[in-house]
Amino acid sequence: MSNETKETKKNKNRGKHVTNQKRKAFPRKKGYIVALLLLALVTAAFFVMLILADLLPSDLTVILALVVVALLLLTNFMFSSRYRWKRLIGIVLSAVLICVLASVTIFMGETYAMLNSISGAGSQADASGPPADRVAVTEEPFNIYVTGIDQWESEKGLDLERSDVNMIITVHPVTKKVMLTSIPRDSYVKLHTAQQMDKLTHTGVYGVDETINTVQDWLGIDLNYYLKMNFSAAVEIIDALGGVKVYSPVAFDSSLKDYHYKKGWQYLGGYKALYFARERHAFEGEDSARVENQQIIVKAVIEKMTSSTALLTNYGEVMSAASRNMRTNMSSDEMLALVKMQLTDLSEWDVQTQKMEGEYGEDYVASLTQKQKFSVYRVDPESEAKCVEGIKKVMNPSESELEKARENSKKGFILNGIQRTVDKVKSKTGKEEQEES
Numbered sequence: 001m002s003n004e005t006k007e008t009k010k011n012k013n014r015g016k017h018v019t020n021q022k023r024k025a026f027p028r029k030k031g032y033i034v035a036l037l038l039l040a041l042v043t044a045a046f047f048v049m050l051i052l053a054d055l056l057p058s059d060l061t062v063i064l065a066l067v068v069v070a071l072l073l074l075t076n077f078m079f080s081s082r083y084r085w086k087r088l089i090g091i092v093l094s095a096v097l098i099c100v101l102a103s104v105t106i107f108m109g110e111t112y113a114m115l116n117s118i119s120g121a122g123s124q125a126d127a128s129g130p131p132a133d134r135v136a137v138t139e140e141p142f143n144i145y146v147t148g149i150d151q152w153e154s155e156k157g158l159d160l161e162r163s164d165v166n167m168i169i170t171v172h173p174v175t176k177k178v179m180l181t182s183i184p185r186d187s188y189v190k191l192h193t194a195q196q197m198d199k200l201t202h203t204g205v206y207g208v209d210e211t212i213n214t215v216q217d218w219l220g221i222d223l224n225y226y227l228k229m230n231f232s233a234a235v236e237i238i239d240a241l242g243g244v245k246v247y248s249p250v251a252f253d254s255s256l257k258d259y260h261y262k263k264g265w266q267y268l269g270g271y272k273a274l275y276f277a278r279e280r281h282a283f284e285g286e287d288s289a290r291v292e293n294q295q296i297i298v299k300a301v302i303e304k305m306t307s308s309t310a311l312l313t314n315y316g317e318v319m320s321a322a323s324r325n326m327r328t329n330m331s332s333d334e335m336l337a338l339v340k341m342q343l344t345d346l347s348e349w350d351v352q353t354q355k356m357e358g359e360y361g362e363d364y365v366a367s368l369t370q371k372q373k374f375s376v377y378r379v380d381p382e383s384e385a386k387c388v389e390g391i392k393k394v395m396n397p398s399e400s401e402l403e404k405a406r407e408n409s410k411k412g413f414i415l416n417g418i419q420r421t422v423d424k425v426k427s428k429t430g431k432e433e434q435e436e437s
Contacts, residue, residue, distance in 0.1 A: 032079055032087075035079075035091065035094050035095075036076075036079070036094075038098055039072070039075065039097060039098055042097075042098050042101045042102050042105070043068065043101060045101075045102075046068065046101045046104060046105045047065070047068075049108045049109055049112075050064070050065070050108065052112070053108040053111065053112040054336065054340075055108055055111060055112070055336065055339070055340070056340065057340050068097075068101070071093070071097055072097070074093065075090050075093050075097065076090075077090075078090025078093060079094075110320075111319050112332075130208070130209040130213065130226065131329065132224060132331070133223070133224040133225075134224070134331075135224055137171075137173060137334045137337055137338055138337050138338065138341045139173065139174065140173070141171060141173070141394065141395040141396075142170075142171055142224040142225065143168055143169070143170050143171075143221065143222065143224050143225070143391070144169040144171065144223075144224065144225045144226065144328075144330075145166075145167075145168055145169075145211070145212055145215065145223040145225070145227070146165060146166070146167040146168075146169060146226075146227045146229070146298075147166060147204060147208055147211055147226060147227070147228050147229075148163065148164050148165025148166075148167075148229055148230070148234070148294075149162070149163065149164065149204060149228065149230045149231075162185075162201045162202065162204045162205060163185065163200065163203060163204030163211055164185055164278075165185070165294055166182070166183040166185060166187075166201075166211075167180060167181065167183065167294065167298065168180075168181040168183070168215075168221075168391065169181075169298075170391045170394045170395060171394075172394050172395060172397060173338070173341060174397075175350075175394075175397050175401055175402065175405045176345070176347050176349045176350060177349070177350045177352070177397070178349050178350065178351045178352065179352050179354065179391055179394045180295050180298055180299060180354070181353075181355070181356070181387050181391060182291040182292075182294060182295055182353070182354075182355040182356070183200060183215070183355075183356050184287050184288070184291060184355075184356060184358070184377045184379070185199070185200060185201040185287065185377075186201060186287060186360070186375065186376055186377040187199070187200040187356065187358070187376075187377050187379050188200075188361075188363060188376040188377060188378050189214055189215075191203065191206075191210065191214055191366060192210055192213035192214040192217050193206070193213075194366055196366035197363065197364070198365045198366040198367050199365055199374075199376055199377075200214070200215075202365065202366075202367040205367060208228050211226075212226055219384070220388070221391060225328060225329055226328060227326060227327075227330075228326065229325060229326045230325055231274055232325045233321065233322065233324075233325030233326050234270065234273065234274050234297075235270035235271055235274050236270060236324065236325060237301070237321045237322060238270040238273045238274075238297075238301065239321070240314050240318045240320070241301065241305065241314055241318060242304075242314065243267050243269045243270075243273075244267070244268055244273060244297065244300035244301055244304050245265060245266070245267050246265070246266060246268055246273070246276065246297065246300045247264065247265050247266075247296065248261050248262065248263055248264065248276070248293075249263070249292075250263055252279065252282040252283070253282060254275045254278075254279050254282070255279060255281040255282060256275055256278060256279070257271070259272050259275050259276075261276060273297050273300075276293055276296075276297060277290070277293050277296075277297045278290070279293065288355070288357070291355050292353075295353045295355070299351045302349065302351050303348075303349070303351060305318075305342075306342060306347070306349045352394075354386070354390050356379045356383050356384055357380050357383040358377055358378045358383060359380075360376070360378075361375075361376060361378050362375055362376065363376050
């Protein structure tokens with residue numbers, strides 16, 4: 001074969017290769033164009049909701065945005081390839097991106113709506129409740145009054161709403177300290193409006209504002225926010241968290257349900273945790289023991305949400321359960337700020353407990369007949385003063401304690417995550433060495 005013929009053949013092959021390369025360049029098929037348009041729309045919606053909902057810490061938001069942009073560029077690169085297998089990978093990647101981004105966008109939208117439905121500031125359901133005494137919840141200490149109504153969601157409106165659980169949760173967001181102060185339901189107190197003596201549990205009949213104002217008059221402390229919940233809320237939130245781990249000082253059987261509780265550590269689901277907190281007849285100091293068990297459950301819920309990934313992985317389920325059965329005068333922005341702070345800090349909280357002590361007696365109560373006396377709980381003045389002092393101690397830490405806490409809070413999500421992992425590894429290694437020795 002002559003050199004001229006060989007050269008002509010090479011030129012033909014080169015032309016064919018160029019033609020194929022042009023043909024295999026970025027496809028003009030409608031399927032690819034539709035996929036890119038759909039991906040662009042979903043991505044735009046994702047970024048709009050990411051900014052609007054503002055659910056995540058700033059550094060985590062930036063990281064997530066950069067990852068999404070990188071994946072978009074990779075998808076476009078795959079689509080533009082002249083190789084069929086790369087374009088197929090691009091199709092799969094775009095499909096996955098569309099599904100993931102759409103799901104996350106819907107989740108953020110639903111979560112944002114749920115937070116607004118929980119908040120009394122965004123709902124007419126609890127418009128009669130007291131206004132909040134607002135503070136910067138990520139910087140200043142505050143008190144939340146928890147009032148637990150003794151009914152299920154399905155019974156709402158069918159019976160009087162007595163406040164069965166009465167607890168003050170004192171939170172210092174900088175030092176990461178929480179104090180749970182329990183008040184016996186039958187505490188003998190002076191009603192804010194009527195100025196007559198009654199049981200604390202009966203204030204719930206007149207509305208949560210009467211409960212809040214009565215306790216503020218009595219203890220002389222400000223209750224910034226309230227959280228009103230029923231039996232259904234406790235069950236659904238605990239189930240959404242995947243159950244809680246609690247320690248029971250004694251073994252006992254529920255007098256309300258066929259549940260047995262062993263002495264020691266155990267995992268409890270929603271219903272079993274509820275009846276753990278409600279039981280009193282199985283103990284000698286009936287209401288005192290019930291108050292302690294209520295604190296055990298609340299403490300377990302707080303620790304589960306702050307010392308594990310439960311808040312992040314079960315965020316939607318927890319918010320959904322709360323939106324159906326809880327009301328508060330804390331705004332959705334304040335709740336979001338607390339959640340974002342926890343996701344950034346990834347810090348474990350120091351949860352302490354205390355309760356008001358006293359003794360039972362008999363006296364007249366304003367909400368019932370005056371023809372006879374009823375069983376009431378007279379709180380000991382020394383115990384009352386001790387509990388108030390415990391609340392103030394959490395709210396007013398020393399300057400050195402504040403300075404140390406602020407140093408830790410300056411770190412971002414990534415650094416805190418690394419530090420948290422290192423601390424867990426060291427803690428686990430230390431325990432293993434102790435067990436071996």
